[in-house]
Amino acid sequence: MVKMDLLKVVRVTSGYGTLTVLNQVSCEVADKSLVAIVGSNGAGKTTLLNTISGILHPYSGKIYFKGKEINGMPPHEIARLGISHVPEGRRIFPNLSVLENLKMGAYLARENMKNGMLKKVFEMFPILKERKNQPARTLSGGEAQMLAIARGLMRGPSLLMLDEPSLGLAPKVVASVYETIEAIKKNGVSILLVEQNVRYALEIADKAYVLENGKIVMQGRGRDLLKNKNIKKHYLSLK
Ligand SMILES: Nc1ncnc2c1ncn2[C@@H]1O[C@H](COP(=O)(O)OP(=O)(O)O)[C@@H](O)[C@H]1O
Ligand SMILES: [Mg+2]
Structure with missing residues (x-):
């Protein structure tokens, strides 16, 4: 069965002012799939996620989500359509409690709080439930990444975009973050993951792209690329 493309990026060129970073980038995320974009530091991975989520507007090219053209829309509208962006470096609020951080994720989406999203998120992340009243700054690196991901899920997105979820984490902790990412996919949420940590990302990706200097230079099944x-x-x- 051919899966519908949930997200389709078509020949997108984007960057900062006069600095062009992405050059004619095209990629797709099929519904209910996990797609990885891997590349070295500075390749343009964060720029791509920022362009999809509307923080940056592409100079040219098109971005479709659920068949609707979203390039040029403001970030809050894109988020409302069902894309959650978990930024590089987590950006949780250190002085707010775990629970307050999660509630921030659901803001403008109070329905999701009512619909038991918090309960679902706590089932998936029991450690966050245990620590819900602790300030977020007291979490370990791995727990803080879990919180950032959990916050991204609070709106009930259909696409979760993760920017370097393994950054700065010990290998054992990376393994558990990746187990969580696979569990989220099993729950029916599509995932677009960008990573320098090529091995982990390719192992779990249904489809993967290699980004070098703002261009897609290779694509295929994650395991084939490995x-x-x-x-x-x-x-x-x-070697
Ligand atoms: N806010 C910015 N203003 C100007 N240039 C930027 C900005 N952010 C990133 N860049 C440049 O864009 C290029 C790609 O960066 P980035 O998308 O962050 O790469 P990656 O996430 O793959 O490490 C780099 O050359 C970087 O210096
Ligand atoms: Mg980056």
Whole structure:
């Protein structure tokens, strides 16, 4: 069965003022799938997520979500259509409690609070339930990443975009964050993940793209790319 494209990015060129970062980038996220975009530091991964979520507007190209053209829309409208963006570096509110951080995720979406989203999120992240009244600054790095992801889920998005969820985490902690990401996908949420941590991302990706200097240079099934000679050499430090 061919899955419908939930997100479709078509030849998008984007950047900051006169600095063009993304050059004719095209990629798709099929409904209920997990897509990874991998690339080194500075490749343009964050710029791509910021362009999809409306923080940046593309210079040219189109972005479709659920078949609707979203390029040029303000971020809050794009969020309302069902895209949640978990930014690089987590950006949780350190002095608010875990529970307050989660409620911030649902703001403008009070329906989701009523619909038991908090209960679902606590089922998925029992550690956050245990710590719901603690200030977020007391969480470990892994727990803080879980909180950032959980906050992104509070609106009940159909697409969750994660910017470097493994950044700064110990390998064991990365493994548990990735288990959580797979569990979210099993719950029917599509995921667009960008990562420098190529190995983990490719292992779980249904489809993956390699971004270099603002251009997609390779694409395929995650596991196939893991076996690719160039990927092994340049991204996995293997001969
Ligand atoms: N706010 C900004 N203003 C100007 N240039 C930026 C800004 N943010 C990122 N850049 C530049 O855009 C390029 C891509 O950055 P980024 O998308 O953050 O890459 P990645 O997330 O893959 O590490 C880099 O050359 C970076 O210096
Ligand atoms: Mg980045």
